[in-house]
Structure formats: C-alpha cells, structure tokens
Amino acid sequence: MFESAEIGHSIDKETYEKAVIELREALLDAQFELKEQARFPVIILINGIEGAGKGETVKLLNEWMDPRLIQVESFLKPSDEELSRPAQWRFWRRLPPKGRISIFFGNWYSQMLHARVYGDIDDATLDAGGAAAERFERMLCDEGALLFKFWFHLSKKQLKTRLKALEKDPEHRWRLSELDWKQSETYDQFVRYGERLLRRTSRDYAPWYVVEGVDPRYRSLTVGRTLLEGLQAALDMQEKGPERLAHAAPLVASLDNRGLIASLDLSRTLGKDAYKQQLAREQERLAMLVRDKRFRRHSLIAVFEGNDAAGKGGAIRRVTESIDPRQYHIVPIAAPTEEERAQPYLWRFWRHIPARRQFTIFDRSWYGRVLVERVEGFCSEADWLRAYAEINDFEEQLVEFGIVVVKFWLAIDKNTQMERFKEREETSFKRYKITEEDWRNRDKWDLYIDAATDMVDRTSTEIAPWTLIEANDKRFARVKVLRTINDALEGAYKKDK
Amino acid sequence: MFESAEIGHSIDKETYEKAVIELREALLDAQFELKEQARFPVIILINGIEGAGKGETVKLLNEWMDPRLIQVESFLKPSDEELSRPAQWRFWRRLPPKGRISIFFGNWYSQMLHARVYGDIDDATLDAGGAAAERFERMLCDEGALLFKFWFHLSKKQLKTRLKALEKDPEHRWRLSELDWKQSETYDQFVRYGERLLRRTSRDYAPWYVVEGVDPRYRSLTVGRTLLEGLQAALDMQEKGPERLAHAAPLVASLDNRGLIASLDLSRTLGKDAYKQQLAREQERLAMLVRDKRFRRHSLIAVFEGNDAAGKGGAIRRVTESIDPRQYHIVPIAAPTEEERAQPYLWRFWRHIPARRQFTIFDRSWYGRVLVERVEGFCSEADWLRAYAEINDFEEQLVEFGIVVVKFWLAIDKNTQMERFKEREETSFKRYKITEEDWRNRDKWDLYIDAATDMVDRTSTEIAPWTLIEANDKRFARVKVLRTINDALEGAYKKDK
Structure with a gap:
C-alpha cells in the first residue's frame, strides 16, 4: 500500500x-x-x-x-x-x-x-x-x-x-x-x-x-x-439532499508523473546461460516446495496481470513445467459466461479457489474490474470504487485460511509491445494471439497504466503484496516470477513454525 | 428486540x-x-x-x-x-x-x-x-x-x-x-x-x-x-442496474393487529394512598442511589417518549423532585436550531451527554427521527431506515462507557387523550399545552403507533431496553417510571462488583 x-x-x-x-x-x-x-x-x-x-x-x-x-x-x-x-x-x-x-x-x-x-x-x-x-x-x-x-x-x-x-x-x-x-x-x-x-x-x-x-x-x-x-x-453535485460523494482520485497522486509502474527499470535483463541455470534451479525449488509435506496446510494462488503481450503465457508455462499436472490448474479469465453474469462479481473467482495442496494460476483475474472494466466503462464508477475494499476483504479471507497469494504485474514499454504485436502478426502460429482489441487497448495505454498503478497502491497489502515484473526481457521476467513464488511459499512455511 | x-x-x-x-x-x-x-x-x-x-x-x-x-x-x-x-x-x-x-x-x-x-x-x-x-x-x-x-x-x-x-x-x-x-x-x-x-x-x-x-x-x-x-x-423498481433495495417493513409483523403497544393493559391503576406511599419510597430510593458513591463510575440517561398528553411532564417532575438540581438536566427536544441543522442528526444529542455522576432527562429524544420525522415525512425513507442501526451504535457506546440508559414509552388510549386535550383547553394555565399540531397528530394515531411499535422492536436491546408504561392512570405510570430507573441503577451497581 x-x-x-x-x-x-x-x-x-x-x-x-x-x-x-x-x-x-x-x-x-x-x-x-x-x-x-x-x-x-x-x-x-x-x-x-x-x-x-x-x-x-x-x-x-x-x-x-x-x-x-x-x-x-x-x-x-x-x-x-x-x-x-x-x-x-x-x-x-x-x-x-x-x-x-x-x-x-x-x-x-x-x-x-x-x-x-x-x-x-x-x-x-x-x-x-x-x-x-x-x-x-x-x-x-x-x-x-x-x-x-x-x-x-x-x-x-x-x-x-x-x-x-x-x-x-x-x-x-x-x-x-x-x-x-x-x-x-x-x-x-x-x-x-x-x-x-x-x-x-x-x-x-x-x-x-x-x-x-x-x-x-x-x-x-x-x-x-x-x-x-x-x-x-x-x-x-446536484442538490438532492445529503448524498455520499465517491472519491475517484488515485490513492497516491503522481503529480511528477512518476508512478510506481512508470518508475520501473525495464532495461533489466538476464543472459542466456544465467537464465538456463537460474530457471532450472527455481523450477526444481518449486517442484520441491509443492511436494513438501508442509504444503498440506496451504495452497497457492498466483495472479497474472500485465500489459498485452507482456509475456504472461510464457511465464506461466515456465512455472508449470516442473509440476505434476494434477496439482495445478490454470484459469484463463475472459468475458464472463452467461452463468457468471447471473452472479455477484467475485463468484466466478470463488468457484476456482484451490483446495489445500492445490495451486491455481489465474491468467488475468478479479482485478479485471479495476482495470479493463474501469477503463472501458463496463461497470459504473461506484462499482469499481467499491471493488478495492471487496477485493481486499476477499484476499484477506484467502490468506487467513493459509492460502499463499502472489500477484504479478508484468510490465513492458510501448515500443516492446509494438515489436511483439508485429511479430505476432507475422508469425503464422502466433497470429491468433493478436486481435483488433489489442490495438484498441494500446490506444488507451496511459489510462491502463494509471488504473494499474492505482490498483497496486490500493491492493498491495502486507498479506497479499503485488510484485511488479520488469518484462521487456522475457528471461529476466520468468525467473523473477518463479523466484517470487518460491520465496512466498518458503516464507509461509517459516511462519508455520 | x-x-x-x-x-x-x-x-x-x-x-x-x-x-x-x-x-x-x-x-x-x-x-x-x-x-x-x-x-x-x-x-x-x-x-x-x-x-x-x-x-x-x-x-x-x-x-x-x-x-x-x-x-x-x-x-x-x-x-x-x-x-x-x-x-x-x-x-x-x-x-x-x-x-x-x-x-x-x-x-x-x-x-x-x-x-x-x-x-x-x-x-x-x-x-x-x-x-x-x-x-x-x-x-x-x-x-x-x-x-x-x-x-x-x-x-x-x-x-x-x-x-x-x-x-x-x-x-x-x-x-x-x-x-x-x-x-x-x-x-x-x-x-x-x-x-x-x-x-x-x-x-x-x-x-x-x-x-x-x-x-x-x-x-x-x-x-x-x-x-x-x-x-x-x-x-x-426501475431498471437502473444493480441497486440496493431498502426494506421498509416493520421488524415484527402484526397481521393479527396485536402489536406490543396495542397489547398493553391500560386499565392498570394505583390507589391514592398506595401511590403516596410508593412514590415516597421510590423517590427516596432514587435520591440514595444517585448519592451513592458507586454512581461515580456511571451516569444516567432517561428518555421519555409517548403519545401526546400521556403525562411525560408530570412523570419527569416526580423523578426530579427528590434530587439536587445541580445533579440533573432536563433537555426538551423540539425542532432543531439553525446550529443543529448544520450538523449530523445525532449531534444535538451527543452535546447533552452527561458527564459521570450526572443525570440527563431527554423529554423526547433521538427517536424523533423514527417517530415524527418518519410519520410526517420530514426525512427520507432511507434516512429513518438507517437511523435504527445508527441509534443502536450510539447507545452501545453510551452503555459501554457505563452510562445507564432507560427509555420510556408512555402509552394512553385515544379516549384518554381526548379527555386530556379537552381538559387542557378548558383550564387556563394548561392552555399553552395544547396546539393545532396536537390535533393533527391525533388524526395520525395509527401511523404513530405503528412507528412506535417498530421503533421498540428494532431498538429495545438487552443493553438499552425500552420500558412501556401504561399511562392511562398517571399515578401508576409515575411510580412505574421511578421504579424502573431505580432498578436499572441498582442492576448496574451489582454488575460492577
């Protein structure tokens, strides 16, 4: 916070x-x-x-x-x-x-x-x-x-x-x-x-x-x-008697245009050899940690958000590579289904909460409400404003039950995104990954960054902190993601004692 | 409740x-x-x-x-x-x-x-x-x-x-x-x-x-x-997206027209001699109780509500007769002053909260919001509906601090009210007591009783219960009021041990 x-x-x-x-x-x-x-x-x-x-x-x-x-x-x-x-x-x-x-x-x-x-x-x-x-x-x-x-x-x-x-x-x-x-x-x-x-x-x-x-x-x-x-x-505001005012200003103002996300050092990289070595080590560490008997008292949730083309999919693959497929689930979050629209907003996430000893990866998440829904106007201002407190309540329940919650924002700069968009258009097997919508979102780059910064400020808590990932270099990003998950699990085990 | x-x-x-x-x-x-x-x-x-x-x-x-x-x-x-x-x-x-x-x-x-x-x-x-x-x-x-x-x-x-x-x-x-x-x-x-x-x-x-x-x-x-x-x-309700519904139904329905207040046995009386004797005893008891050194840890609030002409003034006089005037205050509640209208509703009651060892009598009270303001439409439905919870919060703070809170509803029947109205009109020194407004309120008798019953149901709590006073007979009413106050004080002293 x-x-x-x-x-x-x-x-x-x-x-x-x-x-x-x-x-x-x-x-x-x-x-x-x-x-x-x-x-x-x-x-x-x-x-x-x-x-x-x-x-x-x-x-x-x-x-x-x-x-x-x-x-x-x-x-x-x-x-x-x-x-x-x-x-x-x-x-x-x-x-x-x-x-x-x-x-x-x-x-x-x-x-x-x-x-x-x-x-x-x-x-x-x-x-x-x-x-x-x-x-x-x-x-x-x-x-x-x-x-x-x-x-x-x-x-x-x-x-x-x-x-x-x-x-x-x-x-x-x-x-x-x-x-x-x-x-x-x-x-x-x-x-x-x-x-x-x-x-x-x-x-x-x-x-x-x-x-x-x-x-x-x-x-x-x-x-x-x-x-x-x-x-x-x-x-x-119209004079209609006593009325609550909704505060829509961001939690931390950045009058100097130096938001948390904008301040990231995106030039960080990891060499090929170091990457191979560190990736192998962290993957092995994760494999051990989720097979550890102390994991019986816990479960794990990893949330992936970030710019389009920031490499969420690739990072998720590196996380799951070393784990038994029966132990993890990946939940991709797209537009809600008809059944989900008939329920309160958080319902479609609650239904995927892992049981003990399970690991669930959310590829996009409940933060959609304060990101895409806020920026695109899919919900009212009142709805996304109350969502921060509701999400903090929600995550508090998860953590109090022993679930380890890690949240990633994968950040790239605008040029890197452009390169990746173009590459996707040019590579036949990657073409499905790029749509008109991606180009439209790109036009709202600043709005998305503002919303993401405000989101991190309002929902990065001691119990469920956000980790910002410098993702211009995919290798650096993937290793940092894995290491963060491992550190969080180890931290939770230590607290059990 | x-x-x-x-x-x-x-x-x-x-x-x-x-x-x-x-x-x-x-x-x-x-x-x-x-x-x-x-x-x-x-x-x-x-x-x-x-x-x-x-x-x-x-x-x-x-x-x-x-x-x-x-x-x-x-x-x-x-x-x-x-x-x-x-x-x-x-x-x-x-x-x-x-x-x-x-x-x-x-x-x-x-x-x-x-x-x-x-x-x-x-x-x-x-x-x-x-x-x-x-x-x-x-x-x-x-x-x-x-x-x-x-x-x-x-x-x-x-x-x-x-x-x-x-x-x-x-x-x-x-x-x-x-x-x-x-x-x-x-x-x-x-x-x-x-x-x-x-x-x-x-x-x-x-x-x-x-x-x-x-x-x-x-x-x-x-x-x-x-x-x-x-x-x-x-x-x-109009279709304007998700919206909270306010529940305006009473807490306890009385489909059989047998509300708590309507069920009172108003024929209860007290003979003149018994009255004199009991009044003297209870007044002495009160005088002792407020001089008791255990009162140092407490203070006392008595709230008087009831039908017009139910005898609030007379009952209050019998309560104060035996006490040192420096120890009590009577706060008559009428329309709010300009200063009070510029503050949140409960402000004008908070300002009169007694210090330790003090006794404050509210002649009408914060319950005006769910009685006269509700019935006459002086506030919105949303305002009086949220008032119950706000009042319970308020009284909880008082009681937790050690203040003894007693709340009286003085009930008379419609005929008795008519007799007293007429008497007031006929007696010169009582004429100031009767106004056009009293007659208008009388026309809304049933609405006031419904509001009062709902109020008692929603705000009579273990920590600050309502006492309903059968007040057709003034003697009976006055003694019951005094006795209730004394019992409440004694009860609080006992709990201190």
Whole structure:
C-alpha cells in the first residue's frame, strides 16, 4: 500500500510556485462556494509517520485558505470533561457545521495506532476500533459530510534522515511524539498496523490517500490538489439532499508523473546461460516446495496481470513445467459466461479457489474490474470504487485460511509491445494471439497504466503484496516470477513454525 | 428486540385459509416475474430458536412456490471439499443466480451462534464474525441481491411446551440439534448472543425480521407476506442496474393487529394512598442511589417518549423532585436550531451527554427521527431506515462507557387523550399545552403507533431496553417510571462488583 510513496516523488521549485498560485486561488473560490452553499461539512483527517510533514502541511493549508472558515483541531490529551464521557464525544463536539472545514489532527486513528504500538491493546481491539471508525465515517458520509483521510508516509531510510535533521533543530524537537521513532521496531509496527487499519477502513465514500512526505513541495501540492478536486466535485453535485460523494482520485497522486509502474527499470535483463541455470534451479525449488509435506496446510494462488503481450503465457508455462499436472490448474479469465453474469462479481473467482495442496494460476483475474472494466466503462464508477475494499476483504479471507497469494504485474514499454504485436502478426502460429482489441487497448495505454498503478497502491497489502515484473526481457521476467513464488511459499512455511 | 414476538400472535383458521389462497397466487406471480426479469437473486436466511417452526415454514414456502425456481440449501457439516477452502466458499457455491430464490438454512449466523453458545469462540470473535457477515451482505446487496433475514422466536415458556411435544413425536425427534435446548442456560445464551448479532447486523439494506413461532398460521403468513411485499417492491423498481433495495417493513409483523403497544393493559391503576406511599419510597430510593458513591463510575440517561398528553411532564417532575438540581438536566427536544441543522442528526444529542455522576432527562429524544420525522415525512425513507442501526451504535457506546440508559414509552388510549386535550383547553394555565399540531397528530394515531411499535422492536436491546408504561392512570405510570430507573441503577451497581 505504501510502495508508491517510497519512490522519492518531487516537484521542482518553478513548477511548484506556478502551480501554487493557481491552486490557492481555486481553493479560496471553492471554500467560498462551500460557505455560500452551506450544504455539507468537510472533515480532513491527518495521519501517518512522524516527521513526514503532517504539521507543516496543515500549517500551509491554513495559510492557503481563508482561516476564518477552516479550523484545526488537535486531539491531544483528553480533558477532564472528555474523560468523563464516551470516547467519541470529543470528536462530535468538534465537528464542523455545514459550509465549514475542519482538520482533525491526532484523531481516532492516531489513538488506536498509538495504543497498539505501545501494546496497550491487542489485534482484536484494533480491529474492533477500525470497525467502529468505519461505522462512524459511514454515518458522517450518509449525513452528507465530505471526508478526506491523508496518510503521510516515509520509508524507513527517509525517516532516519528526517529524525536527524529534526533533532538538530531546537525549534522543532518538541514535535516528536511519545513513540520512540528512533527504534526501528517502532517504525515497523506503526507501518504494519497502519496498513492493517488502512486496508480495513478504505471505502469508496472515504478512501485513504497516501502522501509521500519527503519532498515538501510534492506533498503540499498533492494534498492541495486532492482537496481541491474532491471539493469541486462535491460542490458540482446536484442538490438532492445529503448524498455520499465517491472519491475517484488515485490513492497516491503522481503529480511528477512518476508512478510506481512508470518508475520501473525495464532495461533489466538476464543472459542466456544465467537464465538456463537460474530457471532450472527455481523450477526444481518449486517442484520441491509443492511436494513438501508442509504444503498440506496451504495452497497457492498466483495472479497474472500485465500489459498485452507482456509475456504472461510464457511465464506461466515456465512455472508449470516442473509440476505434476494434477496439482495445478490454470484459469484463463475472459468475458464472463452467461452463468457468471447471473452472479455477484467475485463468484466466478470463488468457484476456482484451490483446495489445500492445490495451486491455481489465474491468467488475468478479479482485478479485471479495476482495470479493463474501469477503463472501458463496463461497470459504473461506484462499482469499481467499491471493488478495492471487496477485493481486499476477499484476499484477506484467502490468506487467513493459509492460502499463499502472489500477484504479478508484468510490465513492458510501448515500443516492446509494438515489436511483439508485429511479430505476432507475422508469425503464422502466433497470429491468433493478436486481435483488433489489442490495438484498441494500446490506444488507451496511459489510462491502463494509471488504473494499474492505482490498483497496486490500493491492493498491495502486507498479506497479499503485488510484485511488479520488469518484462521487456522475457528471461529476466520468468525467473523473477518463479523466484517470487518460491520465496512466498518458503516464507509461509517459516511462519508455520 | 424480541418482546413483540412473545405476545402470542395468532391467526384464526378462516382468516388464514382465505389469506393463503391470495398469497400463494401472488407469490407465484412474483416468482414468475422474477424469473422473467432475471435482474436479481433472492436469498432467504432462516435462523432462530429450535422448535420455532423454521423447518415447517421452509417446507411450506416450497409448497407455495414453484419448486423449480426455489432451492433450499442446508449447511450442516461441511464436506471435505469445503473444509479445505476458506469458510465462505461453501456459501458462494450455493448462491442463487439472478431470477432465482435460495433459502439458506444453517447459514453463517447459525454457525457463529452455535460456536459461541458452545464456548468454542469468545465475544470478540463473535463480533468479528458479525462484522464479516455485514461486509459480505453489503457486497451481495451492492451487487443487486435481495436479502431476507428471518429470526424465528419463542419465549422460554413457549419453547418448553414445544420441546415436550416434539419429544413425544418420534417422527420429529431427530430435528433437535446438538445444542441441549432443555437446559435453560442454553436458551438464555442463545437469545443473548442472538440479540447481539441481530443488533449489529440489522442494516437498512438487510434488516432482520423477527417472527413469533408459536402459531403456525401466524408465522407462515408473516413470512409469506414479508417475502411478497419485499419481492414486489424490488420488482417494481426501475431498471437502473444493480441497486440496493431498502426494506421498509416493520421488524415484527402484526397481521393479527396485536402489536406490543396495542397489547398493553391500560386499565392498570394505583390507589391514592398506595401511590403516596410508593412514590415516597421510590423517590427516596432514587435520591440514595444517585448519592451513592458507586454512581461515580456511571451516569444516567432517561428518555421519555409517548403519545401526546400521556403525562411525560408530570412523570419527569416526580423523578426530579427528590434530587439536587445541580445533579440533573432536563433537555426538551423540539425542532432543531439553525446550529443543529448544520450538523449530523445525532449531534444535538451527543452535546447533552452527561458527564459521570450526572443525570440527563431527554423529554423526547433521538427517536424523533423514527417517530415524527418518519410519520410526517420530514426525512427520507432511507434516512429513518438507517437511523435504527445508527441509534443502536450510539447507545452501545453510551452503555459501554457505563452510562445507564432507560427509555420510556408512555402509552394512553385515544379516549384518554381526548379527555386530556379537552381538559387542557378548558383550564387556563394548561392552555399553552395544547396546539393545532396536537390535533393533527391525533388524526395520525395509527401511523404513530405503528412507528412506535417498530421503533421498540428494532431498538429495545438487552443493553438499552425500552420500558412501556401504561399511562392511562398517571399515578401508576409515575411510580412505574421511578421504579424502573431505580432498578436499572441498582442492576448496574451489582454488575460492577
């Protein structure tokens, strides 16, 4: 979930300054219209890693907008009055009225996370807290509120650098919280539990936005733009009483055009000899791992998505070559059958879930909803927006049962695709592989990449992460796929102990 | 939640037979149209107390409808295949396609409840199961499914009679499940955990319907009618793709016109001397209880609702007479202020939540949404339908914090109201108490009673039960109110130990 927010997004000064002038003006306009319409309140939650620029961003927002119409609430130690009432009371009393904006700093999520990292509460209590937050936010949105949830992120390395800088600065040292961020363990736990909360509370009406905090210009512009777009969309909506707004913005903005997939180093290759050797080794390893008696407590699902002609078929063949055909199934996903169309979306995947000791390969998958169906408009915006949470729920069930889930995005660049398309047209036995549709999809290249990046950001979780495969070189791709599967299986066996 | 399903609803044979002829025809018609439209599937969950007629009702539904289009699924012991996959798999594989109906017997709820009563899982796991069920059902409904959840209920006494009859009947003895229902403890636990699940999983798109199981004619007709009305409403909806249906039917049907409130014995009275004596005793008791040092861990909320002129004001005065004015607040709820209208609905009640050791009396309350706002159309159907779950969430937070919540419905009959209205008009110092609005409300007497009955059914929970007050006799009413408050406080103190 945080991968896209660790790649070092940045914006140069000139671009930034130009953008900010327009942004401020537009934000002020939106804020004024919000006040005039007075149809709904706006609540902004600020969470995330210490030192990732939460405070600075809030300060900046206050400067950019009309401070009379925006209120910053920081929920530090509860007062006596607050302690003598149910926990939610302190948030209710600070809710902004219709037409106003409040920034909630140190909100319900901060408290849960803090308590969990400190060991004051256990996983079950954290989950119960997440469920309560979800109910609270659903009610707020049903009542018309517009909710933004920002998670400011830093990689571990970025955090260390930042902490050092903060320590030297006497003016800012007070900002460090009680959590001892210098401990590597604190970071790991915070991120792990944070991801768990984000996964469970990201809903179409109130998704999380993850912001990489390392570059001040990038993070400020990202937050400002996200707010502006959400606000404008809500203001433009027809007046039909309280209504939920769907957030269609991507989870991690890439204002600098540096998405996770676009940032891949596609020049990676593997020589012929090294390939032969490594392929043989990984294939043998896989054969051993699925015959291992520890596989009895597990099963394996591998999901293959990627650009057209990225080499999914070839990679899948290398995976299955060394395994007994009775142990694996390949499920190619095309247009749904009549029977499948008469069922809820996930039905046609549930029916192929492997039993214990079985291995199922999905050649394209349930991610079709947020890729092709989203881009081609085969389903409504509401449908693909709610699909992320449904898919995370689904995969959580799989993993909790002991199924090992590996997900691959095979990425090639546009030129490589063109070469392969042409080769397919020219080779008689490959001609069936290329259709009109492939050419049409190619025209929507950027839309597909945006959708895929957003998909990875929203569904790459600790329990079922995405692996991006640099697939310009087929040999490199095939070995990386096999090795990832093997590592995942071994990792699962180790955890069993 | 189950009170309305313990009053001995019944339908006479003649009425039943006439009704069934029409019902069957209409059900067959609806079923045919469902098949022709093939727009959505229908899933019927059957749960509840052993011996309350679950099996018989399912059998009857099968007879009434076209058996080729309805499928009964009973999820008993999972198969080997099912055990080797995540738990939800067995339900997915049995989902009906669009246009068909499935009855799920022994579904996810039965399994959770069984496990909890057996002690295989704890409260936290039951709650997590409830939350997972909620997510699953929300997804099904988002995908267009129409979901009916029936809970068949029997009082403890009714169950005992029924068990005896079953035991004597060798043909039916096999039906008794593994749970030992002869043990009084089993019943209590099943009902307690059942209520907890119902409270948390009753949502506007998939509410529970509670059916009193003692009279076969009443329960069959109730289930049949509920299905028919829901089906027809869904079939009549515009074709705009998958869409959630809101269930507006009451939680407990009263086909025999015997609602909980209508069944009250309003002739109960209290003589003048007994009144004086008992009032003094209860007032003294209350004075002691709120001065008790154990009150430091609690606070008290009393909610007063009821017919116009039912004597709320008088009852409230008798409650407060013996207490230090610094310790209580009376919050009269009228139309919301401008400030309150700019906030989510529950905001204006949250702001008056008492601190520890305080006592707040709400003269009318958050239940306005499902009473006056529902009847007068001041809010949309969707708004009042979701309010039940929101209110249950809200009160759960209060009670979990240690607040004692008592809720009164003061009931009088129509004649008594007329007498009091006239008296008010004739007595100069009472004239301010009667307005045009009171007369208008009186014209909607039946609608208000229906709304109030449904409210009690949906929000009378183990943690915050409603107390119905027979208020034709003011003396009787006032003493019962005071005694209920005192008993609730004492009960809370006892639990502290």
